[in-house]
Amino acid sequence: MIATSTVDLITVNIDGKDVAVPKGTNVIEAAAKAGVDVPHYCYHPKLTVVGNCRMCLVEMGMPAVDPATKAAVMDPATGKQKINWMPRPVIGCATNASPGLHIRTTTQLVKDCREGVMEFLLVNHPLDCPICDQAGECKLQEQATGYGRGYSRYIEDKNVKPKRTVLGPRVTLDDERCILCSRCIRFSKEVAKDDVLGFIDRGSTSTLTCFPGKKLENNYSLNTVDICPVGALTSTDFRFKMRVWFLKQTNSIDMESSVGANTVVWSREGQIYRITPRQNDEVNDTWMPDSGRILYKQVKANNRLTAASVSHASTSLVDAVNKASALLTEAKGALRIVASGKNTVEEQFLIKHVAQQLLAPVSLVSHVGEGDKILVSKDHTPNVRGALVTGLISELPKPKLTELSSDIDSGKVKLVLSFGEDLAQAGITAAQLAKITVIYCGTHTNTTSEAASVVIPTLTVFEKSGSFINQQFRLQKFSAAVPGPTGVSDDLITLTHLLSSLQGTPHATTQAAGILSQTWKALAASIPSFAPLSFSGIPATGLLIDSTAFAKLPFVETETLHFKPVA
């Protein structure tokens, strides 16, 4: 494991170059800091070190000291302290930086070691790269090119092992491709806390498998696919679907809970193929839940709202917004707005303006569920804190809209404008919905959209750019990976349109990119903790913002990876 302390910096020498690293940093990481690649398979920065692949062998030396006097022994040739090089190579992953450590990675010995390990890994590895899903992101392929011999001396038969083993509902294993690095085993045990994988048999016949009666079915099983350096573990959902080099990568955020795991959305020609985790050492390390990886399926779901409608008749977005504006103005004083923790910070900011314009109270609906203490928190919405920071709400939301319910019954409320929340889920009955006018802005059909007089389709997180504030009060941004359905505008444009329509000012058509920076100008001007910020200025790994104003609120989250609730 790597020490992250930055106070105790020491100097080590990698290939003749001095580099300062925290004491205890291993040679692989130290070398990376010096710009030197130390190839490896079994080592993973977030897992324990086992040192079994032997790919990271390097030469190690320490400054010579006279054993009797403890004085430095100088090398007359260079005038510097002599280095005692160890005759045997050492593994970089398990060699920790100590003061004066010298490492060589370019010598003949190191070259031979790497060639040897590459050759050994390949002798029993199937040559099926043309049909292997890992091709293009395969460490074995990359390092064979970088460090291998380039030809094979092996003429014997290769090992035969199980193919297409179903390890669990989402993971398929090809044992012949497995190089026995044990990353998946360590991940299951150490991170997912679900010790189901192990090797059986021994030597070269060692085979990865689940323990008898067990399945790899925990909600983190697909991380084993991510960290598998070869094509042994594959995602049953993604395998054989697309070559990875055709896919475009877009940074995104897992919106299934307030953890806000950082992700990458892989798409091609407007279609998403998979979602994988993106490293953020303060949030999700290199992991994400399986449940967050299938969220892209909502983009092409059958119940997707793709067209605006007024009184159940399709219409243009502009008509629907204008109709909504008219209905809202008419119902002034007897209307409520229900916003959502799934709305982005930018949307919540604009909704607040809509609410102010209409003098309408705003509620959020809480979605509290099971947390797994890893990367799914108890709050199953990504951005309740955004609503607090933007001032859209001042108290934490409740699961049921009881006040709204009684206000409908008493006739105090005649219209409800919902931004993505299904009111039926929040305790409003069908009879109550029938009694009032409903305007629904959302992505998919539900009871509320069915009951709505005006339906305005919006975009999923994969089709728009914006930001969420997670449980740590970390502002994190995501970008549009694929275009939205034809005729559906960016949600910020729709909201600005509604706002200008309510204000009676002409609506200027704007590009999505423009609206984002425009919204951020307003955000920065009105929210003190956003003052120096712009959307493009948010770092890829997010930014902690001041949360002191909300310290007393009884947030529902309990401990997860890298998060401890304020006591």
Add this chain to the structure above:
Amino acid sequence: MPEQRRIIFKHIDSPGYTNDLACYQKNGGYETLKSAVLRKPEELIEEVKKSGLRGRGGAGFSCGLKWSLVDRKSGKPIYLIVNADESEPGTFKDRYILHQDPHQLIEGMMITCFANNVRQAYIYIRGEFPEGARILEKALAEARQANFVGANIVGSQYSCDIFIHRGAGAYICGEETGLIESIEGKRPYPRIKPPYFPAVLGLYQCPTIVNNVETLCHVKHIVSMGGEAYSKIGTPGNTGTRILCVSGHVKRPGYYEFEVGKITLGELLNDICGGPLPGRTFKAVIPGGSSAKVLRFGERFKGKRKVGTEMHDYDWSLEDLPMDFDSLAMVGSMAGSGGVIVMDDSVSMVEALANINAFYSHESCGQCTPCREGSLWMKRITNRMVHGDARPEDGTLLKNVADQIAGRTICAFGEACSWPTQSFVSKFGEEFKTYADRSQATVSAQEIIPLV
């Protein structure tokens, strides 16, 4: 002709000597333990240091030094583990101790435990020794009954218990950290060192001493006769006696106990073991268990060595080699576990290597890439050769594969599986080159008994 000097095996061949407690005590057993618990533990450690005892398991590491490396400041318990996983092909000394004189081991263990303040000790016995395990269990029960093991032994304040752990049939469990993993109930994958040196982070992450069966028996005799006296047995730096297990093509194979370094390989094989079988001549010998590098009869070894404080030239034939740790290491092999494997002129070195390679590829734990893949590859090459498909370049390839393993793995198995190949090919390269012609001319693939 040198005489055997039996310390460990003093009694085992005596008529009427049995492995029960009564017989052991009749012959002076447990007297050393009784007197040892009256002494200071540090004194006992000092005796062992003075004795110069070197481990009899294979590496020949100083026993006193091993004990002195134990972390005694951590506050954690210290464990003793007896490595009775005697699996090195050609070695059968511990087996006889366990079968015929188990109390000698238990006494040695208890003295060691007392000296090192160990409160819990384990005997890790290989799975293929079911009879040995039964005998040990019985002996242990007897020793407990007689208060030599357990609470407040022999009326002292000191308590220590011993547990027997049976292996499940894996050679790698003889590697001390693999053994520790196995006791902990895991796959016996040897641990990376650093940081997992048993003396600091051993069994259950506590300081642990792992000693061979024979080594611990020697401890008993060292404490009994005094380290000073023991150090006079054998030769300087190679003290005490050592059991040599001779197998293969000699007239009288078996176990022999000699003062270390006081007998040469020639004396052992020709005088003690009766020389080659009728009509045969010696061809090669592996002096320390199958993983030691093979020596070829007719070889000469020249160089300088330290005798006392002076450097002396030596010029030895194979027969002149003193059977001690340092001399065998000097000529590029090792004393190892004491298993002397003799091959005469009837042996094809390619086939002998095929046999050894089959063993090591079967026993590689599979953790490190070079050993896992390399041992199997070497086996496949030698297998192919003996099955009639040899190529002249196979020797070179074999050597090259072996060179890619040694020194690049977590444990010493990398060396164990590659040293035979390296030495067989270097010393009998011609045989590997010409094996193709030989096999095609004289033997068909069908005639050869398939190898595992």
